[in-house]
Amino acid sequence: VVLDNLSTGHRWAIDEKAVFVEGNLGNEKDLESIFTNHKIDAVMHFAANSLVGESVTDPLKYYQNNVAATLTLLQTMMKHNVKKFIFSSTAATYGIPSVDIITEDTATNPINPYGRSKLMIEQILADFASAYDMEYVVLRYFNAAGAYETAEIGECHDPETHLIPIILQHLLGERENISVFGSDYDTEDGTCIRDYIHVTDLA
Template identity: 75%
Template sequence: MILVVGGAGYIGSHLVKELVEKEEVLILDNLTTGHVEAIDSRAVFVEGDLGNEEDLDPIFSKYPIKAVMHFAAFSLVGESVQDPYKYYENNVANTLTLLKVMLKHKVKNFIFSSTAATYGIPEEEIILENSITSPINPYGKSKLIVEQILTDFHQAYGLNYVVLRYFNAAGAHISGEIGENHDPETHLIPLILQHLLGERDSISVFGTDYPTADGTCIRDYIHVTDLAEAHIQALEALLDGRKEAETYNLGNGLGYSVKEVIETCEKVTERKANVVLAERRAGDPARLVASSDKIFNELGWKAVRNLEEIIGSAWEWHKKGE
């Protein structure tokens, strides 16, 4: 059985939907940001907190858990700057509690959902796994601290892990049953689609004078189902002993500009956006794109769904509430 912590959240629920086809799945989620309706009925669900040993111990005692996949982090950059305690407590301290209970019960396979925010503002056009990690906010720092903990735990306790770093998960499941549902919403694609559904008056573009082809920032977007498939391939590599301690980037390797994303949303929805040009935001680099060559070469994974497919799936899901 695989324990998915945060399996009622956006990325976690999409992972579970794919994983239940191959493994028995147990979800642990405290539903702080997750949604009951996103829980796959084929999985066992336990409401509880990864930072509470009294919630964790009975789970590990009752179920034959062979690996843990961790998606239960807070991930809003702005909020992490305003309330760093919240981020270090949940993302670091609570993860330590989870790892402690795992080791107590001799569960030594761990998949960690990390972030390319660990790189901060990279100097390279394409970010590699060995690029300098210098996060510029508590969210990115909290993820990097856990990565460093995993390195130490592997050496000291034999904990095997795969860290997966990625930027912008987007899109919805092809079934239309689950999609991106954050409150507050901060991600570009759902913000545009909410605007095109009439839920927002406009969409803001922060900066049009960047050194890119159209002057707007370029970011790496990846379909959430592509992400789920990468996590499963990483899990299989741990379980069959091909990998013991590894870090991979997950990205499309190309990047799309803010203008390209808006135009593609307009094309898919056949609706016109009201775009408001605004000043640059502090700390926004011109380009953030990750190379996934390493995971392709070692595990055979690559992102296969393009921007139009990402937006099309998200649009079908968002329209359900229209």
């Protein structure tokens, strides 16, 4: 069962074998309908707003969707005794780490509302696990990128803000130039090192 408000998602990208519900994560009616009409064993939550810059200029949007709406989801899960949860978090929870190699034990210190909103949910999940026997997994990763190997689905943002699709658009002649931000990093050319995970590896 796929719940999506299609604000950044696409109806055509959802497998025809899936039950699709157009609705909002923070809407109790939408959630109640799903949990009442379908046997839900586990929830995979990938429905966050995720643009760092936007989170700084519009933090309300990020705390409303990433935190408040997730609490509504968790509350509905508890009501229906669903206690398995996979949470798409972010490496932005680490902020600017003092080590080169980040592990799960590296201290978290997010530096923007996006990272803070994700860390808040991680902390809430730990409390839920302690109080309500919830079982959960948190995925902290940097940039997800790529397409399915058959090319049926892949990245599709409007406007496009992600570096790899922008590079591909440039190579296809659809974009005149590429802007890479940051020029004072301790690297050979001054640009930062970016870490990526392929979407199928993430799946």
